[in-house]
Each structure stands twice: as structure tokens, then as C-alpha cells.
Amino acid sequence: MKRNLTCIVCPMGCSIEVELDGANVLSVTGNTCKRGAEYAKNECTNPKRTVTSTVRCENGEIISVKTDRAIPKDKMQECMKLINNARPCTPIAIGDIILSDVFGSNVVATQHSAAHNS
């Protein structure tokens, strides 16, 4: 079986063709870098995505966050629920862990809270 993918690793968006035998990846063509081949294999076996969102802090401030690694694609909505239920306390700095151990990743802040810079 053949599967055509658009690589999402970088803005080049290469068209990749993966040849599959059931769940076994036989060949990957069309990628222009190693990371593309890696992506294509994962996409056919265990697709993953980085989730980026925002969290409302206890003081009402909105801070942007991300999962520090990609999580299984079918867990994105569950991950969003956890993020939306969190109410972290400020001050928060970039990289601070907001939620730990979320589907094999940590949810970390990608923005400083307002108090941080002043």
C-alpha cells in the first residue's frame, strides 16, 4: 500500500511517498532531509503533534504554552482539556513547567507573565 504525505517538519512541505506493508514501512521517498524520513515513518505508525495553546493564570493573565515534545495525535483534545483546566500562579517565565507528564511531554510556558519583565 502507498501513502502520500505532506511533510510538516519545516516550511518546505515536501511531498513524501511511503510504501507500507500493513504497519511496516518498506520505503520512504520524496523527502529532502533525514527528519522528513523520520516524520513519514512516525506518521504511518504513531502520528504525533506538538500542541500549542494558552493557559489562564490564577490572576486572569493569558500565557501561551506548548507541549515540549510531540504527543500522540489522537490525544490532542484531551491535552487541550488539561491545559484549559489548569490555573497556574504567576510569575511565570519562558520554559516553566505548567503541567508535567502529559502524554509523555510537559506543558511549558512559551511566554513570560507580565510581572516577569518589570
Added chain:
Amino acid sequence: MTDLVIIGGGPAGMSAAVAAYESGIRDILILERDENLGGILQQCIHNGFGLHKFGEELTGPEYAWRYEKKVRELGIPFKLNTMVLDITEDRVITATSSEEGVFQIQAKAIILAMGCRERSKGALNIAGTRPAGIYSAGTAQKYVNRKGYMPGKNVVILGSGDIGLIMARRMTLEGASVKAVCELMPYSGGLARNIEQCLHDFNIPLKLSTTVVEIHGKDRVTGVTIAAVDERRRPIPETREYIPCDTLLLSVGLIPENELSKSAGISLDRITGGAEVDQDRQTSVEGIFACGNVLHVHDLVDYVSEEAEIAGRSAAEYIKGAKPGDESVRITTDGKVRYTVPQRVTADKAVNVYFRVADVYKNVTIQVYRDGEPVYAKKKARVAPGEMETLRIGEDIIKGAKELKLGLEVSGQ
């Protein structure tokens, strides 16, 4: 008198400031109208920034912080909540803030880094009522990502530029139902990766060659009518389809924000909507430079930073006494190449030319002509209007040239 005033504290302004500082200029001032540095990146919370510049995947706020941190560490002064009202040809800046009132600064050099704004619904002439629930995609992005408000629950998006695609995913993740993304053109203006991870991941239909022909609703949007368009982009009546929704997002293009450039008498490029510049990003007015989305709309912030560094270094040289060259060679285009930046070169040195094409072309040869003669060719499998291209033109080609032209030879479409 201030050596260098930079208008705008987004990625372009900050990167230009750092580059000018590193070129030896200390008397720098950044003027920013928002309450933070970082510009539009603050609301671009998705990832994918910085692969080119830093070799890693950052979110917008993280990318902005890399530069803000440098600005702070170097002690480069900036004024927030400060709106520039006017600049003159003689580089007098009039600005205002609630703290200082109206004030003027005489600058030795100015870098324009005001960014761009979204094309509004007024520019679209869609029939129907004007209820609440119509937002530009960037406004919706600000509501969701900065303020924590959801603009609606059932959404149709017109325009498949990157902001539209990103917002389709964002609204879906926050619980909205995105009914469709409609695109007037037969191809998307967004990056392929965004169609994949923002639409396909969530089974959101992308309707190409389709537009919104009517908006329904009295107080709030109740639905839109969409229709397919023919090859001349006219709606086909038989294809009209009603989609119930409470929100319409418009992602229909960005326009460089050049009101200040006009007041300084800077000549603008009709196609980019930004200033015409030379290889140093110096505009037609001596001592005034431009970079980032105010010059031409970029798809990748990495290229904005790169361009701003050129402007920052050049402004530093100008302050130290360098004069723009008086001989200028224009770079013209063949129409398939829509525009180039820079539009002219004034020095005999190699230059990276950024350009965009007019349509999606396959198997193309990018040709450089020098005084009418083809002198350089580069093959490419695919080019598209949504993806900015670059080409390096060597010093040997530029030296002694009277006219340079960039064109495409197409063997497939």
C-alpha cells in the same frame, strides 16, 4: 539628535536594532505603539518559527523573546505605548504617548519597521448584512491567544493564507466547529505543511475556487452563502450553498503599513505596497531604511530577521558617513516574477534578491538577464505565490550592468 530611531519593536525592529548596535552604533531608540515588544509574534503562539535562523522549532513568543532578550541585555532603549504620527524627509519624527505627550526627535537615520495590517472586509464587497461576528483572522487570533475570548462557535473562514489556516486549527482545538475554509484562487496561499496539520488533521474541508457571496444575519451572523467561481473568478450561481454559522473569519491578505513612509515622501513599489529599496534596504529618501513586513509581506519571520540585519548594518554605515551610490541599476521583472526586493542595486557587490511569482508554476528555470542577455539560470521543481524565493546575483553579473531582469521560463503548469 538621536543617531538611529527605529519605528516598530516587532521582529524586524528588534533585529535591526541589535545589528546596528553590533555595528558600533550606541545611540539607538526603538518606538513601539503596543504595550510590549515582539509585534505580531506575541499572538502567533503556534510553532514553526526559527528553523532557518536558530535550527530549532520555536513558537512566535519564544522567537520574539530571543531578540527582546538581546535588546534588553545590550541596553538598547525603547519606548512602549508610543505612536509615531509623522516623519519628514529631513528625518524629524513626531510621536505621542500618554506619558510624554507629543514630542519630536531629529534622527541621523531612521529604520521603518512598522509591519503590515490585514485587508479588511470593506475591501471585499461581499453582499448582505453587516452583523456582528465578522472578524479578520488576526483580530480573532488576538482575542483567542492574548485575551482568552472565543469569537464564535461555528466558523467559516474565507481565505487560505497561513493565518486563516492557523486559526482554523486554533478555533477547533478550543472547541469551535470550523465548517469550511474557502479560497477564491485554485490553490492555497498558505504553506503546504499548514494545510496538512491545520486542516487535514481536523477534517476541515478546503474549498478551492470558492468564495463567500453573501452574509446573513441581523444582529449576529446566522450563515453565509458560498459559491464556486469560474476561471475569471466570477461566482457561478448554480453552485450557491448556504452554510449556517455564527462567525466569519477573513484571511484575505496583508498590506504593508506605509502611511508614515508616504508622509516622508518615500517612493513606494506599486506591487509590494512597500518602499522601493536598494541592496542596503535604503529607501528613495537618504538615511531612511525599511525592513520586514512594512517593506514586503514575508511568509517566514526568519527572513524578516535576516532582512532587518541588512537594514541595521546599513543604517550604521550611513550614520558613520557612508553615502548611497549615485549609479543605480534597476532590477526589472517579466510578470511571471511579480516583484523583487531590492528593486535596485547601487553597489558592485553580490546581492540576495527576494522575489515572488504570479502563479503556481512547475519545472521552471529562474533566469537572470543582464542588459537583455541571459547570464544565470537556476532550476526549480515548483514555485508558488505563497512561497517567497531567493536568488543570489554575483558581483561579476552586477558589475558594469545597466539593467538587470529576473524572469521565469516555464516548461509545465
